[in-house]
Amino acid sequence: MKFMPAGVVPFMALLLLQRRPVAGRALLVTGSSCPGHGLCRSNVQEQTRRQVALLNATAQDLFSLYLKCQGEPFNNESDKLCNPTGIFFPAFRVNRTSERKEVMVAMYKLFAFLNASLGNITRDQEELNPTAKELLDRLHNTTKTTRGLISNLTCLLCKNYNIFQVDVRYGESSKGKSTFKKKQQGCQVLRKYVQVIGQAARVLLPHLSPS
Numbered sequence: 001m002k003f004m005p006a007g008v009v010p011f012m013a014l015l016l017l018q019r020r021p022v023a024g025r026a027l028l029v030t031g032s033s034c035p036g037h038g039l040c041r042s043n044v045q046e047q048t049r050r051q052v053a054l055l056n057a058t059a060q061d062l063f064s065l066y067l068k069c070q071g072e073p074f075n076n077e078s079d080k081l082c083n084p085t086g087i088f089f090p091a092f093r094v095n096r097t098s099e100r101k102e103v104m105v106a107m108y109k110l111f112a113f114l115n116a117s118l119g120n121i122t123r124d125q126e127e128l129n130p131t132a133k134e135l136l137d138r139l140h141n142t143t144k145t146t147r148g149l150i151s152n153l154t155c156l157l158c159k160n161y162n163i164f165q166v167d168v169r170y171g172e173s174s175k176g177k178s179t180f181k182k183k184q185q186g187c188q189v190l191r192k193y194v195q196v197i198g199q200a201a202r203v204l205l206p207h208l209s210p211s
Contacts, residue, residue: 040155048156049208051149055142056201062138063190069125069132070183081184084192088172089113092196100207101161107204108153114193115146120174121186128179 041047067074067082074081090113094106122139129135157163174182 040152040159044152044155045208048149048152049205051145051152052201052204052208054145055149056197058138058142059190059194059197062142063187063194065135065138066121066125066187066190069129069135070187074183074187078187078191082187082191084188084195087185087188087192089189089192089196092199094203096203096206098203101157101163103203103207104153104157104161105163107200108150108157110196110200111146111149111153115143115150117189117193118143118146121189124174124182124186128182 067078090106090109092106092110094103098106118139122136122143125132125136125139154164172185174185177185
């Protein structure tokens with residue numbers, strides 16, 4: 001599988017990322033004036049908790065609806081066709097005992113990747129299944145929630161740890177692929193998402209609990 005080259009994205013650009021998956025290392029900046037410090041809402045921590053919980057609660061339904069709308073052979077061979085082994089997905093090695101900063105960085109990478117992947121999947125489904133209103137609505141709503149979550153995570157990283165640059169790595173796009181490959185890549189990503197989001201919620205939510 002080919003990947004686009006990595007690079008460092010400034011803080012404000014991170015808020016605008018919509019279609020590019022992110023993975024890599026965070027760069028700690030020791031200065032006292034983080035660019036996004038003033039962008040955080042007073043309830044950013046609680047809002048972040050709710051967004052993660054919502055994504056966790058709706059992931060399986062999104063995957064099931066996606067499969068239903070793709071038709072055969074995806075309906076009956078999802079275990080084989082949607083096996084995510086071999087596709088790029090950000091490594092997620094943190095747990096409840098990890099340091100909070102490490103957890104927050106890992107979460108940012110995960111949800112930035114998801115946001116980008118949802119953009120690709122939505123674009124493909126608008127082309128392949130333009131009348132699948134329920135699926136498209138759910139994809140748009142999930143993307144909206146994920147985008148808001150990225151914004152909140154960026155604020156928390158900047159405010160609490162002065163992290164405002166991330167070394168990014170871009171995954172393979174589905175653009176130009178066959179109809180079958182587009183459908184398969186979408187179901188592989190969503191299948192992996194279902195597997196990871198529950199773990200992410202279990203790890204992140206305790207770190208966002210009120211003190």
